[in-house]
Amino acid sequence: MGPVVSEYLLFPGRHHVLTRFQGEFLREHAAGRTVVWAVTSANHRTTKRNPIGFDRRQAAIERFSVLEGIRSLVVGVVDTPPTDEFAEVTVKAIEAGTDDLVRLTPANTVVACSTPEVSKLYERLGFVVIGVEPEGVVRPWDVLLMVAAGNESWRSEAHPATVDVFERYALDAHVQRCVNDPVVGDDGGLTTTRDYKTYADAFETAADRKWAQIREFVRPGRILDIGCATGATLQLVDADPRFHESDLIGVEVARHLYAECVHKKEQGRFANPNVYFYQRNMLGSAVFPPRSIDTTLTLALTHEIWSYADGARPETVQRFASALFAHTAPGGVWINSDVCGPAEPDRPVVLALDDSDGLNPAEPVELESFDDPAAYVGGLSTRARFFQFAQDFRRNARVPFEYAVQDGRLVLRLADAMDFLTRKDYVDNWLSETHEQFCGLNFAGWADVATQAGFTLDPSSKPWRNDWVIDNRIAPVAALSSLDGAELDWPDTHQLLIARR
Structure with missing residues (x-):
């Protein structure tokens, strides 16, 4: 079949890396045509699947176009769940992205694509599709994995435009951090089952209470909130006149929450012009220069550092604290407000749980097969929920969670x-929550982590008990006693750690 005459050549893809082979391909097939680069997942960055932001991808494409002498239009296409309408979505996104100046039809466009499943979607609309990379040719994703592996031969496979942009913006190190991250999933979340709307609402609701607890310890200057969630705490810092000349910096690893922070800034929700957000995993590498941060906030974060540490929990939290000490300025402070375990974690206790407040199935179930796990768990009695938790917690958090049933009583640590x-009432995010261990360290353990890193504890540091949770969520359905039957008081549930350099 002879060459297809058309006005446009549509080239859909994520385009994190451009290759020398693509340069040869477009020199042959783009003559007399405008190449329309549909950059998919354009709203994603800093994830395993999409490590490079749209702005850097576009910069490389424009540089590529100049070097190859082709006329290009670059349009970002937001990420969508897998759909058989992908081709229609892309074509409509191009219309919207060019203010309807470019309308791609089978009569004026040929599509360049090497993914058979995607090619079929365009062919179904009537487009002629030509393949790009034949078998045996190194593809862009292969080159990206070479970058992630530290294989310097990627430079000989990548187009000079990509090499140039990668070198100028240090994207090779960025790709390595993202793709090799042991904590964050393919799409920038800690777990695939987390409902980020529920988390965002919870952080917004709790921000005032947490700020009231910590505000007196915050030192003006460069104020860093690690795990800043939706930026709600930084909004309260921003509203405090004491900090109107401070730099406010938020770091959030979860893509969904980071996007909300950026959205707030774009909406003008911060009066201070010096507000900055980073999407970064602080476990990956140092983010800030030594002795450059006056206040570091970690609110409801350190238990996640512990929980997602891929097995090396004590070493990971110690490395994290040491990194905080390194970037803390002399006289600066690390303020940690989070859950913690009881002072006597290994004490054997008897736990009595209500079995009249819900269903009592014979065995726990595999929740992953349920369309609505929250509804199922929410319908269980407190006692039945314990057995479901034991199964899910052991598997997801990779902890022993040993217990015995003696004369109907639960005996455990x-x-x-x-x-x-x-955690028993966190049914909306049950599968996600059972990845996390709240009681991995008690207050003494967290204090030891801080002092080993080099910090000095402020006398205001203390463990404390959330009596609202005890009175409203725990005590009505549970009772705690010693092995000899003596009633026990409820232990501390939270910590406030003020660590100074």
Whole structure:
């Protein structure tokens, strides 16, 4: 078949890397045509699947076009779930992205694509599709994995435009951090089952209470909130006149929450012009220069550092604290407000749980097969929920969680009892929450982590008990006693750690 005459050549793809082969291909097929680069997942960055932001991808494409002498239009296409309408979505996104100046039809456009499943979607609309990379040719994703592996031969496969942009913006190191991250998933979340809307609402609701607890310890200057979620705490810092000349910096690893922070800034929700957000995993590498941060906030974060540490929990949290000490200025402070385990984590206790407040199935189930896990867990009695938690917590958090049933009584470690009791009502994110261990360290353990890193503890540091949770969520359905039957008081559930350099 002879060459297809058309006005446009549509080239859909993520385009994180451009290759020398693509340069040869477009020199042959783009003559007399405008290449329309549909850059998919344009709203994603800093994830395993999409490590490079749209702005850097566009810069490389424009540089590529100049070097190859082709006329290009670059249009970002937001990420969509897998759909058989992908081709229609892309064509409509191009119309919207060019203010309807470019309308691609089978009569004026040929599509360049090497993915058979995607090619079929365009062919179904009547487009002629030509393949790009034949078998045996190194494809862009292969080159990206070479970058992630530190294989310097990627430079000989990548187009000079990509090499140039990667070198100028240090994108090779950025790709390595993202793709090799042991904590964050393919799409920039900690777990695939987390409902980020629920998390965002919870952070917004709790921000005032947390700020009231920590505000007196915050030092003006460069104020860093790690795990800033939706930026709600930084909004309260921004509203405090004491900090109107401070730099406010938020770091958030989860793509969904980071996007909300950026959205707030774009809406003008911050009066201070010196507000900055980073999407970064602080476990990956140092983010800020030594002795450059006056206040570091970690609110409801350190238990996640512990929980997602891929097995090396003590070493990981110690490395994290040491990194905080390194970037803290002399006289600066690390303020940590989070959950913690009881002072006597290994004490054996008897836990009595209500079995009249819900259903009592014979065995726990595999929740991953349920369309609505929250509804199922929410319908269980407190006692039945314990057995479901034990199964899911062991698997997801990779912890022993040992217990025995003696004459109908549950006998287990105090820390394990509190891990269940403080999480039993989190049904909306049950599968995600059971990845996390609240009671991995008690206050003394976290204090030791801080002092080993080099910090000095302020006398205001303390463990404390959330009596609202005890009175409203735990005590009505549970009772705690010693092995000899003596009633036990509820232990501390939270910590406030003020660590100074």
